[in-house]
Each structure stands twice: as C-alpha cells, then as structure tokens.
Amino acid sequence: MxxxxxxxxxxxxxxxxxxxxxxxxxxxxxxxxxxxxxxxxxxxxxxxxxxxxxxxxxxxxxxxxxxxxxxxxxxxxxxxxxxxxxxxxxxxxxxxxxxxxxxxxxxxxxxxxxxxxxxxxxxxxxxxxxxxxxxxxxxxxxxxxxxxxxxxxxxxxxxxxxxxxxxxxxxxxxxxxxxxxxxxxxxxxxxxxxxxxxxxxxxxxxxxxxxxxxxxxxxxxxxxxxxxxxxxxxxxxxxxxxxxxxxxxxxxxxxxxxxxxxxxxxxxxxxxxxxxxxxxxxxxxxxxxxxxxxxxxxxxxxxxxxxxxxxxxxxxxxxxxxxxxxxxxxxxxxxxxxxxxxxxxxxxxxxxxxxxxxxxxxxxxxxxxxxxxxxxxxxxxxxxxxxTYQSNDEIRKKVAHLTTADAQRSIPFAERIEKQKQRLQLPLLPTTTIGSLPQTPEVRRTRTKWRKGEITDQAYEQFVKEQMKRWIKIQEELDIDVLVHGEFERNDMVEYFGEKLNGFTVTEFGWVQSYGSRCVKPPLIFGDVSWDKPITVKESVYAQSLTERPVKGMLTGPVTILNWSFVHNTTPRYEIMKQIALALQKEIESLEEEGITIIQVDEPALREGLPLDRKKWNEYLTQSSQAFRLATATARADTQIHTHMCYSNFEDIFDCIDDLDADVISIETSRSHGEMVSTFEENTYQKEIGLGVYDIHSPRIPSVDEIKQNIKRALQTIAPNQFWINPDCGLKTRKEDETIAALKVMVQAAKEVRNKQLASQK
Structure with missing residues (x-):
C-alpha cells in the first residue's frame, strides 16, 4: 500500500x-x-x-x-x-x-x-x-x-x-x-x-x-x-x-x-x-x-x-x-x-x-x-x-474559589423531606410526568412562524399560554398530582438554555440523530457561561397561577447541558460544567422567589458521559455530582428538588446518584423495569424515586394491569412512601391522544395500587 x-x-x-x-x-x-x-x-x-x-x-x-x-x-x-x-x-x-x-x-x-x-x-x-x-x-x-x-x-x-x-x-x-x-x-x-x-x-x-x-x-x-x-x-x-x-x-x-x-x-x-x-x-x-x-x-x-x-x-x-x-x-x-x-x-x-x-x-x-x-x-x-472567545473573568474567579460547602444543601435529606411533605401535602404514590408534553404540528408550525418573524412576540407568547392553560386543565381532569407546564415554548431541553445563557450560540440546521426519527440540535459553547436574567420563570409562574396543584419548574442540569452541547476546548470541560451550575443556581433562586415549590433539574446524560476508561470514572462522577449539588445548593429546605435520568447501567453510577442529594429522582426504566428494581434490591437508597412505569418511546397504550405490575414489582423493594409514579421520559414526541390515553391508564393504576396500600395500613 x-x-x-x-x-x-x-x-x-x-x-x-x-x-x-x-x-x-x-x-x-x-x-x-x-x-x-x-x-x-x-x-x-x-x-x-x-x-x-x-x-x-x-x-x-x-x-x-x-x-x-x-x-x-x-x-x-x-x-x-x-x-x-x-x-x-x-x-x-x-x-x-x-x-x-x-x-x-x-x-x-x-x-x-x-x-x-x-x-x-x-x-x-x-x-x-x-x-x-x-x-x-x-x-x-x-x-x-x-x-x-x-x-x-x-x-x-x-x-x-x-x-x-x-x-x-x-x-x-x-x-x-x-x-x-x-x-x-x-x-x-x-x-x-x-x-x-x-x-x-x-x-x-x-x-x-x-x-x-x-x-x-x-x-x-x-x-x-x-x-x-x-x-x-x-x-x-x-x-x-x-x-x-x-x-x-x-x-x-x-x-x-x-x-x-x-x-x-x-x-x-x-x-x-x-x-x-x-x-x-x-x-x-x-x-x-x-x-x-x-x-x-x-x-x-x-x-x-x-x-x-x-x-x-x-x-x-x-x-x-x-x-x-x-x-x-x-x-x-x-x-x-x-x-x-x-x-x-x-x-x-x-x-x-x-x-x-x-x-x-x-x-x-x-x-x-x-x-x-x-x-x-x-x-x-x-x-x-x-x-474572539468570550471570556468572563468574574465567573472564572468565582469557579476558582468554590469550596465543598458551596455545593451542599442547608440541611440533610431526612430533615428536608419532612418540611417538603408538610408544604406539599401530596398523597401516597404521587403521580406526575417528566416535563415535556406533546409538541404537536401546530406547536412546531407556530414556533417556526415566530422565528421567521411571521407572527409577533406577543402573538407567540399568547399561543404558548393557551397551550399551557389547556394542558393544565387536561392534567387536572386526569387527576395528576404534580403538574408540568409542558415546555411548549422550548425547542429542545438543552438548546433552549443555550439560546438564553451567555457563552452559547445555536445553529439553524445542526441536527443530530438521537433515536429513531428523533433529532436534536446541540448548541455551541464558545465562551465562558453566565446567567443574565430569568429563563423559565415567566412560563412556570403563569402555569402555577392556573391551578392549586404544584407545578414543577423545569430545568436541564449542568452535566446534561455540557454533554449535549458542542464544547470548544478553550476552557476545560469541568470548569464549564461548574459555570453552567452557577447559572442554574441563579435560575432556581428566581423560581423560588416566585413561589415555585418543586423544581426538576434533569440529568438524562449523566451516565452517558461516563468515560469508557474506568480510570477516568472517579474524576467524572465526582465532578458531575459536585456540579449538580452546586446548582441546587442554595434551594430552600422545603423546595423539593427532582431530577430525571435516562437508564443505562444504573448500577455503575448508583453512588453518584445518591451523592447528587436530589430529593426525588425519576429514571427511564420501563423497557427494563425488573433489571432496574434489582439494582435497588442490592443497594440502599433513602431518597424518593420514580421508576418509569410505561414506555413513552412507543406509541402503544399500556394496560392498567401492565402498569400495576410494574408498580408492584418496584414496591417489593422500594417503600410506598418513597415511590412516585410517572412515565419513563418526557412526552414531547408523542401524539396528544396517545398521551392522554396512556396518562389516564397510569393514574387509574396508581389509584388502585394506592387504595390497596392505604387499606392494608388500616
């Protein structure tokens, strides 16, 4: 040759x-x-x-x-x-x-x-x-x-x-x-x-x-x-x-x-x-x-x-x-x-x-x-x-002087959870969804028109409000316990934040396949990351004003934002991760100031980013858990912090998950539910958890018995007062009729299991 x-x-x-x-x-x-x-x-x-x-x-x-x-x-x-x-x-x-x-x-x-x-x-x-x-x-x-x-x-x-x-x-x-x-x-x-x-x-x-x-x-x-x-x-x-x-x-x-x-x-x-x-x-x-x-x-x-x-x-x-x-x-x-x-x-x-x-x-x-x-x-x-890389000396200095105490909640979980239960008053086995609701062709068309300047900002905001209002009502009618605003204003869970934070820019056509026909458009990080003003507060506050039930504030976590972005190598990746965490900390504080009681900080890419070389695992997991804790450290004790993760060899990162110190974690497990439950049989987990009880990546509608079996399997290992019931991932890609039908089944299954649990406790 x-x-x-x-x-x-x-x-x-x-x-x-x-x-x-x-x-x-x-x-x-x-x-x-x-x-x-x-x-x-x-x-x-x-x-x-x-x-x-x-x-x-x-x-x-x-x-x-x-x-x-x-x-x-x-x-x-x-x-x-x-x-x-x-x-x-x-x-x-x-x-x-x-x-x-x-x-x-x-x-x-x-x-x-x-x-x-x-x-x-x-x-x-x-x-x-x-x-x-x-x-x-x-x-x-x-x-x-x-x-x-x-x-x-x-x-x-x-x-x-x-x-x-x-x-x-x-x-x-x-x-x-x-x-x-x-x-x-x-x-x-x-x-x-x-x-x-x-x-x-x-x-x-x-x-x-x-x-x-x-x-x-x-x-x-x-x-x-x-x-x-x-x-x-x-x-x-x-x-x-x-x-x-x-x-x-x-x-x-x-x-x-x-x-x-x-x-x-x-x-x-x-x-x-x-x-x-x-x-x-x-x-x-x-x-x-x-x-x-x-x-x-x-x-x-x-x-x-x-x-x-x-x-x-x-x-x-x-x-x-x-x-x-x-x-x-x-x-x-x-x-x-x-x-x-x-x-x-x-x-x-x-x-x-x-x-x-x-x-x-x-x-x-x-x-x-x-x-x-x-x-x-x-x-x-x-x-x-x-x-032309956008440097921010103030942010760099703040990251350089971070201490262990800067990444800790004010009191331990055992004390926090009691304050949260008193504030939230949720039933046994509470139901919720992961965050996003169906992005219909109408939603996508309207966003495209807005981006092209064919409709005004006011018209687009009004459209998003109408979607939120309709879906808050649907969730109430379904009798879901903890609601979401639906994320109708968001194109993607990472790109959306990339459009709002300093140090990022986004492309128009930079699409990459994630699974099946699902494509994502990772933002570009070309500078030091910082927060200017509230990103999600307006929508969360509006949605909460429509209901007496808690509506989760929805954020994407620092590890996932980093892993799902194309990062320039001018600044070390772990420093960028901490910069993102500090920006999210500001966003959480802004949501709390407006009365949001539950805030979900999603980390679906945490396990994904685990290095293939085991010698690099400890540094990655330590840096990741520190970044998540840094983002949530200043949250009030009675603010409940949730996180969501996609399933992939969860046992590899069990200790890191515990170290995140999130109050509630939901995990994408419906296609491998029994395998995930077995991980909890071998490990002790004290915090609250939701193992996805049905698969959102499929258009099929699960049966009540199917979901009940998934719940019962989990309750053999996880205490009922720790367990949440939810789909295994966001519902953005599903059609409305599929979503409503599946959630109706999920809530019915949850109520039947809940009633049986309450009866057995009498």
Whole structure:
C-alpha cells in the first residue's frame, strides 16, 4: 500500500434537511406507502455516497445507512426477532422491523439504551431462545447497490460479533463464548459473499474493544478473528475501534486482520503506538479527525501527529479518517446563514470533516506544499475563534474559589423531606410526568412562524399560554398530582438554555440523530457561561397561577447541558460544567422567589458521559455530582428538588446518584423495569424515586394491569412512601391522544395500587 488513503467510518442518515426523518414519520402515520419510504430513503442513501465520492474519499463506507438503528439492522440480518412479534422466519419485513423498535398494541418495544458514551440510542438485541441464521446479507445488498448505481467499490461496514453479543441481552453471561460462536459461521458467510462480489475492504466495528474486557472475553475475540482468517483468507478486514484507546492493545493489534482502526482523538492511542509499536504487516486506520465535535481541526497539529504515526507504521500503510462514525455530528455547515462569521469559519460538520481527512491524506502523500492553502485557512480560522472567545473573568474567579460547602444543601435529606411533605401535602404514590408534553404540528408550525418573524412576540407568547392553560386543565381532569407546564415554548431541553445563557450560540440546521426519527440540535459553547436574567420563570409562574396543584419548574442540569452541547476546548470541560451550575443556581433562586415549590433539574446524560476508561470514572462522577449539588445548593429546605435520568447501567453510577442529594429522582426504566428494581434490591437508597412505569418511546397504550405490575414489582423493594409514579421520559414526541390515553391508564393504576396500600395500613 504505497498511497496513504482517506476513509470514512459512517455518515449521518438524516439528510441535510432531515428528509429521512420526515420520510419515516410520514410512513408511520400512513401518509406515504412502504414503496415510497424505500424510494425516498434510497435517494438519501445514494446522495450521501455520491457526495463522499465527489469529495475524493478513497474508502467510502456502505451499509452504515439505516431506517432506524444499525444495531437493530444487525439483529434482523440474523433473524433475531423477539417471539412476541410473531416472526415466522425469512427476511424481516419493514413493519416487523419498526414494531421491534416502537412496539405495537400487543407487544412492547425492545429496550433502547445509549450507544457507549454518546447520546445515540440503539435497540438492544434480545437473544432469548433465538437461533440466529443469515436471513439477509444487508452488507452485500448495499455493496452491490453502490457499485452498480455509482461505480463505488464500497467498504462494507458490519457491527462485529463480539460487540453485538456484548450489547445484547437475554443470555447467561457465562455462555458468552458459546453465544458468540453461533454467530461466527454467519459472519464468515457474509464475508465470503462480499469477497466473491469483489469487496476490497470490509470494516468490522468492534468498539467494545476499548472497554474493560476479561481475559476470557479477549480469548473469544482472538478465536473469532482467527476463524475469519482461516475461512476467508482473502478478506481485507479493518478491525475498527473508536471512542477510546484499545485496552488489550498488544493482543488486539496482533489479530490476523489486514488493518486496525484506532481513535487518535479520544484516549491515548498515540502513546500506545509509541510504547508498543505497530505490526509491520498491518495497515493503521488513524481516526485523527474528531467525529464527535463540530469545531474545525487544527490541520497543522493533526499533520504533526500523523508524521509521528507515519514513522511507526511500515511503508506508508496508513489510512486517514474520522475518529468514529460521523453519525454524531450534523451533515453540513453550508446551510447556516445566521451564525457569526468567526464561529462559522471555526466549524466543521460531517461534510467538512471529510474535506479535512482528504486534505491530510493529500498532504502526507504529496507534501505540505500541496495543501498549504488549506492549512493556512484552518490555522487562521482557529486563531480568530480563540481570539474572539468570550471570556468572563468574574465567573472564572468565582469557579476558582468554590469550596465543598458551596455545593451542599442547608440541611440533610431526612430533615428536608419532612418540611417538603408538610408544604406539599401530596398523597401516597404521587403521580406526575417528566416535563415535556406533546409538541404537536401546530406547536412546531407556530414556533417556526415566530422565528421567521411571521407572527409577533406577543402573538407567540399568547399561543404558548393557551397551550399551557389547556394542558393544565387536561392534567387536572386526569387527576395528576404534580403538574408540568409542558415546555411548549422550548425547542429542545438543552438548546433552549443555550439560546438564553451567555457563552452559547445555536445553529439553524445542526441536527443530530438521537433515536429513531428523533433529532436534536446541540448548541455551541464558545465562551465562558453566565446567567443574565430569568429563563423559565415567566412560563412556570403563569402555569402555577392556573391551578392549586404544584407545578414543577423545569430545568436541564449542568452535566446534561455540557454533554449535549458542542464544547470548544478553550476552557476545560469541568470548569464549564461548574459555570453552567452557577447559572442554574441563579435560575432556581428566581423560581423560588416566585413561589415555585418543586423544581426538576434533569440529568438524562449523566451516565452517558461516563468515560469508557474506568480510570477516568472517579474524576467524572465526582465532578458531575459536585456540579449538580452546586446548582441546587442554595434551594430552600422545603423546595423539593427532582431530577430525571435516562437508564443505562444504573448500577455503575448508583453512588453518584445518591451523592447528587436530589430529593426525588425519576429514571427511564420501563423497557427494563425488573433489571432496574434489582439494582435497588442490592443497594440502599433513602431518597424518593420514580421508576418509569410505561414506555413513552412507543406509541402503544399500556394496560392498567401492565402498569400495576410494574408498580408492584418496584414496591417489593422500594417503600410506598418513597415511590412516585410517572412515565419513563418526557412526552414531547408523542401524539396528544396517545398521551392522554396512556396518562389516564397510569393514574387509574396508581389509584388502585394506592387504595390497596392505604387499606392494608388500616
């Protein structure tokens, strides 16, 4: 391999204008047919490939496109469909595919959880009593499509068997090796068919290799790839890792594969290379462009690193690529018309990152002179961005002088909760929702008109008030105990605060897929963060004026705001987190001044941000809990502080959750309710808690008995006077009729269990 090649690991599915999202939702709602769905998504997929071809990417990935999730795609490749969906074999049809992800009236959806430490959610494969078989070689289908329609000799991307099984559920961990072995012949068949079709390279993603695997699990990895080498000797496999450095480096780099893909942005991969070297018979695929952030790469610095890397590999056996799939960043910055010019020039979305990879490869192949203009342009953009970075000496000084006492409530929980109960007078097993209520097409249209200046501020505010008033009445009629104002004024739980706090800016089209068709638009942090004036008070106070029941003030926590923003590296991340916490502290004080008695500070991204390297866990968890406590420290003892978290290996952060010192925590657990409850069987938790009793990510309406079973299961471990009853997440993405029907069932179930509990106490 004499020429250093450029490559890509994965491309955003959503389309420049979220055409993919609209196609899916139109299909789900019956607006378009299955044929039209396939036509529209095929058009998007081919356009994505053609764009990469035109940019000069040498190794263009295929089979990364998905109608929902690539892990689910892998499952259906092998006919892994839970029995409740009545699958009878053969290629999995589109309706069954979406049923697994979203549920049906008669079958709950499969569990959904975070993809490593990102905000992307994957559908958890269920291996219970399922015998896998190759029912569809999707990689081959998409390889042939790219070759036939665009003349692209694509690089098929496949999720590796070790990662796939590790991320799955429904089997005894002691049988891990046996389960993986059942997939090996199927992967061999996929590889054989790809080689026969002419595929030059095959990328097998094994990100699990950057986590802490046991010696036995590493032995399984070795056995798998030795089998691939034996049975498909002509397959040029790139064993791809990302998100951190490889843990068992010396064993992994000596596996019988043609290339090893490593992340040179996150983790210390360069140090591994310097310490242990790199095999002479392998190609190194160096992930040098940050696939998880949107700030422009310093190409001169990247080139310097690559020159070092180049000396450590044999005869230019090097591939230049992003650190991971570009699924985690927006598509293109070219649509942004309202950003400050300096910030715009300092950005790099997916398309621009491909240009950066091509530039670096070209420079290594043809010398610095060939790309000097690109290097100079990048250097100037970065210089300008740093020079205009919004510094705030007052905030920096305050953060520097924070003490432990600054992050403590005035009295312990045991004393606070008594004051709160006296003030709130809530019933046993109180009901509430997580915060957001349905954002109907009318809500979204009206917000768009307001942003375009087609309606006045006053008209928009009046519209939001009408929505709040209507939904306060609906919640009262449903007899929910603690209400929410619905967040109709908010586009997104993080972006909304990014629009209001100093140090942030927002994009117009910077959308990123979170789960299914749900996309988010992370704000950009380009300066020190501070608070100017109340952000949420007006809406909260208005909603509270409409009812005698408590209405929660709704804030997004400092850890989540940080983790769900694109943060420039001028200020250390943990300092920015504390700056955000101090801003939220001011907001909480403002809500209290106006009589708000319950304030929810959501932290759905706390577990998500946990580093994959366990050595970094303690610092992250300590900093995160301190930031949350700092945000809530000045709250009155009788103000009840709630928080909400999305479920993902909750047991890993149990001590940190306790350390947050929130009065009430709600956790997204409905798809894995029993597993979460078992965590409480093994740990003591004294504060109040709500385990989501039904799944909001599915359109199906749960039954009363189903919810009662979830409640009763929790009450076997959690005391009734500690337990809250709520959906497992916000209701923003649900339709109004679905929401009302599900909440009605939830309240009825809560009342029946409550009455039984009260009767037993007499």
């Amino acid at each position: 004499s020429k250093i090649k450029s490559s890509n690991l994965g491309y955003p599915r959503i389309g420049e204008s979220r055409e993919w999202k609209r196609a899916l939702e139109n299909f789900w709602s019956g607006v378009i047919s299955e044929t039209e769905l396939i036509e529209k998504t095929t058009e998007i997929r081919l356009r994505n490939l053609k764009k990469q071809q035109e940019k000069g990417i040498d190794l263009i990935q295929v089979n990364d496109f998905s109608l929902y999730d690539h892990v689910l795609d892998t499952a259906i490749t092998f006919g892994i469909v839970p029995k409740r969906f009545n699958y009878t074999g053969g290629k999995v049809d589109v309706h069954t595919y979406f049923a697994i992800a979203r549920g049906t009236d008669g079958a709950v959806a499969s569990e959904m959880t975070k993809w490593f430490n990102t905000n992307y959610h994957y559908i958890v494969p269920e291996l219970n009593d399922v015998t896998p078989s190759l029912v569809e070689n999707r990689a081959l289908t998409f390889y042939k499509e790219a070759k036939d329609k665009l003349g692209i000799d694509g690089k098929p991307v496949i999720l590796g068997p070790v990662t796939f099984v590790k991320l799955a559920k429904g089997y005894d961990p002691q049988e891990f090796s046996t389960i993986v072995e059942t997939f090996v012949p199927l992967y061999i068949q996929i590889l054989q068919e790809l080689v026969e079709a002419g595929a030059s390279w095959v990328q097998i993603d094994e990100p699990i290799l950057v986590t802490q695997l046991s010696k036995e699990e590493i032995a399984v990895v070795e056995k798998v790839y030795e089998a691939f080498a034996e049975h498909v000797p002509h397959a040029q496999i790139i064993l791809q890792t990302y998100f951190e450095k490889i843990t068992a480096y010396e064993k992994i780099v000596n596996l019988p594969v043609k290339a090893i893909g490593m992340d040179f942005v996150h983790g210390d991969s360069l140090e591994l290379l310097k310490t242990y070297g790199f095999p002479k018979d392998k190609v190194l695929a160096a992930g040098i462009i940050d696939g998880r952030n949107v700030w422009r790469a310093n190409l001169a610095e990247k080139r310097t690193i690559l020159e070092v890397v180049k000396q450590l590999v044999h005869h230019n056996q090097l591939i230049i690529q992003p650190s991971c799939s570009l699924l985690h960043v927006p598509v293109t910055k070219t649509l942004e018309q309202k950003l400050d010019n300096v910030i715009y020039d300092g950005l790099s979305f997916a398309d621009e990152k491909l240009d950066e990879a091509v530039t670096l490869a070209k420079g290594l192949n043809h010398g610095t002179v060939s790309v000097q203009a690109d290097l100079d342009q990048a250097n100037e953009a970065i210089k300008q961005l740093i020079e």
